[in-house]
Amino acid sequence: MRRVMELYGTQGWLTLGGAALLFMVIIPLLNLALPPEHVFHVPDHIVALMGKIMCYAIVALAMDLIWGYTGILSLGHGLFFALGGYAMGMYLMRAIGREGMYGSDLPDFMVFLDWKELPWYWLGSDHFGFALLLVILAPGLLALVFGYFAFRSRVKGVYFAIITQALTFAFMLLFFRNETGFGGNNGFTDFKRILGFPLANPSTKVALFITTAFTLLAVLLLCRFIVCSKLGRVLTAIRDAESRLMFSGYDPLHYKLFVWTLSAVLCGIAGALYVPQVGIINPSEMSPANSIEIAVWVALGGRGSLAGAILGAGLVNGAKSWLTVAFPDIWLYFLGLLFILTTLFIPKGVIGLIGQLRGRPK
Amino acid sequence: MNAAAAPEESAIRRPVPDGQAWRDTILYLDGVSVSFDGFKALNNLSLVIEEGELRCVIGPNGAGKTTMMDVITGKTRPDQGEVFFDGETDLTKLTEPEIAHAGIGRKFQRPTVFENHTVFENLELALKTDKSVWHSLFARLSSEQYGRIAETLALINLTGQAHKRAGLLSHGQKQWLEIGMLLMQQPKLLLVDEPVAGMTEEETERTGELLQGLAGAHSIVVVEHDMKFVSRIAHKVTVLHEGRVLAEGPMEKVQNDERVIEVYLGR
Ligand SMILES: Nc1ncnc2c1ncn2[C@@H]1O[C@H](COP(=O)(O)OP(=O)(O)O)[C@@H](O)[C@H]1O
Ligand SMILES: [Mg+2]
Numbered sequence: 001m002r003r004v005m006e007l008y009g010t011q012g013w014l015t016l017g018g019a020a021l022l023f024m025v026i027i028p029l030l031n032l033a034l035p036p037e038h039v040f041h042v043p044d045h046i047v048a049l050m051g052k053i054m055c056y057a058i059v060a061l062a063m064d065l066i067w068g069y070t071g072i073l074s075l076g077h078g079l080f081f082a083l084g085g086y087a088m089g090m091y092l093m094r095a096i097g098r099e100g101m102y103g104s105d106l107p108d109f110m111v112f113l114d115w116k117e118l119p120w121y122w123l124g125s126d127h128f129g130f131a132l133l134l135v136i137l138a139p140g141l142l143a144l145v146f147g148y149f150a151f152r153s154r155v156k157g158v159y160f161a162i163i164t165q166a167l168t169f170a171f172m173l174l175f176f177r178n179e180t181g182f183g184g185n186n187g188f189t190d191f192k193r194i195l196g197f198p199l200a201n202p203s204t205k206v207a208l209f210i211t212t213a214f215t216l217l218a219v220l221l222l223c224r225f226i227v228c229s230k231l232g233r234v235l236t237a238i239r240d241a242e243s244r245l246m247f248s249g250y251d252p253l254h255y256k257l258f259v260w261t262l263s264a265v266l267c268g269i270a271g272a273l274y275v276p277q278v279g280i281i282n283p284s285e286m287s288p289a290n291s292i293e294i295a296v297w298v299a300l301g302g303r304g305s306l307a308g309a310i311l312g313a314g315l316v317n318g319a320k321s322w323l324t325v326a327f328p329d330i331w332l333y334f335l336g337l338l339f340i341l342t343t344l345f346i347p348k349g350v351i352g353l354i355g356q357l358r359g360r361p362k
Numbered sequence: 363m364n365a366a367a368a369p370e371e372s373a374i375r376r377p378v379p380d381g382q383a384w385r386d387t388i389l390y391l392d393g394v395s396v397s398f399d400g401f402k403a404l405n406n407l408s409l410v411i412e413e414g415e416l417r418c419v420i421g422p423n424g425a426g427k428t429t430m431m432d433v434i435t436g437k438t439r440p441d442q443g444e445v446f447f448d449g450e451t452d453l454t455k456l457t458e459p460e461i462a463h464a465g466i467g468r469k470f471q472r473p474t475v476f477e478n479h480t481v482f483e484n485l486e487l488a489l490k491t492d493k494s495v496w497h498s499l500f501a502r503l504s505s506e507q508y509g510r511i512a513e514t515l516a517l518i519n520l521t522g523q524a525h526k527r528a529g530l531l532s533h534g535q536k537q538w539l540e541i542g543m544l545l546m547q548q549p550k551l552l553l554v555d556e557p558v559a560g561m562t563e564e565e566t567e568r569t570g571e572l573l574q575g576l577a578g579a580h581s582i583v584v585v586e587h588d589m590k591f592v593s594r595i596a597h598k599v600t601v602l603h604e605g606r607v608l609a610e611g612p613m614e615k616v617q618n619d620e621r622v623i624e625v626y627l628g629r
Pocket of ligand 1: 403422423424425426428429430
């Protein structure tokens with residue numbers, strides 16, 4: 001407990017406490033308790049957007065652990081996010097029950113494919129607890145196995161990044177196929193309820209929002225605990241001088257596997273929170289560009305800073321939600337430009353810039 | 363010296379020159395060869411280091427000195443030959459971290475420290491302890507460990523810089539920090555590649571004293587170009603040339619060896 005208290009100074013804890021109060025109490029109240037015409041009412045679409053961005057912030061933290069701190073650039077984190085989302089989506093599909101278009105026990109897309117029974121890998125998916133387990137196991141096991149072979153062969157840098165791109169691309173193609181049994185290119189949608197609560201209800205939405213905020217806080221504290229521990233110092237040592245570390249008696253393979261798998265699991269959790277809030281999951285979440293975007297959030301916010309990662313996810317996605325509506329054609333160019341400018345002019349990201357402006361040597 | 367062994371003899375390990383059994387040595391290399399794309403960086407190299415010895419290895423650029431260290435520390439696997447540590451540990455079968463745990467510390471030719479960590483944290487990371495992931499997650503320094511870090515800081519003259527980022531140290535200070543990191547591992551054998559490169563005269567002198575002070579309690583192999591430095595600290599010198607031992611013995615003897623003068627000193 002003492003070590004947890006030491007994670008932040010007084011100011012840090014006050015900021016965190018304030019943010020927690022804002023996102024877990026004030027915004028939910030302003031959304032639910034005030035009538036829509038009230039000036040302080042927080043509209044539903046804003047709550048939905050912030051909920052989504054908080055999921056992305058969890059992904060950004062996961063990315064920062066592996067890239068910012070350990071120096072391993074993954075361009076496949078969108079895959080782990082999607083796998084967590086699909087695991088939750090399977091439960092949500094089963095929770096529809098017979099209210100689907102075809103009134104069948106099977107999910108609609110299976111009826112459409114003329115399947116008569118659930119494939120074996122759907123067994124148990126009607127239990128929420130099992131879904132949660134799958135949210136962790138699916139990305140976790142994939143990352144563990146993939147990481148073991150990649151890190152054992154000492155694949156590094158650009159090569160590693162490219163393989164992760166290939167991995168997410170391969171999974172996208174796999175999930176596009178109807179026969180894979182995950183709804184093909186339409187994925188899962190038309191969810192009705194979660195744990196018996198209708199997803200269309202404002203209170204369910206706000207409950208999901210609060211859960212997401214709470215999870216983000218927990219993930220932030222976990223990441224902070226890790227980077228403040230000796231383990232965190234070993235991770236940055238891997239990034240800065242791996243051979244020195246090996247000759248000091250550390251096996252980088254174990255450390256990389258640990259942080260890589262943890263990072264994937266965190267993405268999976270984020271995906272599981274995301275799907276019930278946005279109401280859809282499909283293979284486009286696994287597109288290579290999605291994973292690249294995650295790296296851009298962290299680069300922009302500030303690699304090697306947890307606050308930076310969250311800030312980056314917020315800034316880029318805030319801008320995205322506005323730009324894709326206002327100027328849908330230029331969004332991708334804007335993202336690319338942003339990435340180039342950040343890399344060239346603010347290698348330490350926005351958080352580094354803020355630190356400089358405040359005159360703190362960082 | 364022991365190149366042509368009869369087959370039945372090779373089953374039993376050959377005795378080392380002084381008639382002492384190979385098991386009593388801290389480091390034993392026999393017939394080690396390494397080639398890179400057909401080029402023999404090490405060519406049937408044999409070398410024996412006694413416990414507590416301070417040995418200097420000299421030789422022209424490209425003689426294979428760094429490659430020899432790579433073989434001992436598990437970075438490069440030899441194509442042929444035996445590498446035994448402390449009598450019975452077969453180093454060709456171990457990974458780099460395992461070799462470090464067995465008791466071999468290595469300083470790189472280019473000083474390599476964790477530049478974004480403080481001097482103190484560099485020593486903390488090197489500290490001999492359980493180096494598993496789980497242990498690192500919850501590790502806290504004991505007062506005894508603090509004491510050891512403080513001692514080492516004093517020894518390498520960096521007490522005042524303990525909380526400075528290692529990247530901000532001078533070149534010579536980085537060399538010392540790296541030596542300090544080796545000491546934190548409490549190794550039996552230290553391999554030190556060009557420790558005084560880029561050091562001032564005064565720093566060089568202090569480094570010499572430091573290494574001499576460590577010999578005895580540790581066995582040390584120093585690779586060095588600086589002949590003045592070598593003649594000051596060395597008891598016994600090994601000259602490498604084209605991947606094999608050209609001459610070995612006290613500095614005066616080696617310095618007057620004609621072949622050595624030809625390939626190295628006389629250049
Ligand atoms: N990884 C490698 N690949 C190819 N050649 C190498 C490699 N490492 C060393 N060499 C070659 O082996 C020879 C011995 O190198 P090295 O051990 O670094 O010499 P020294 O340290 O004595 O100067 C040199 O000719 C060098 O070019
Ligand atoms: Mg060398």
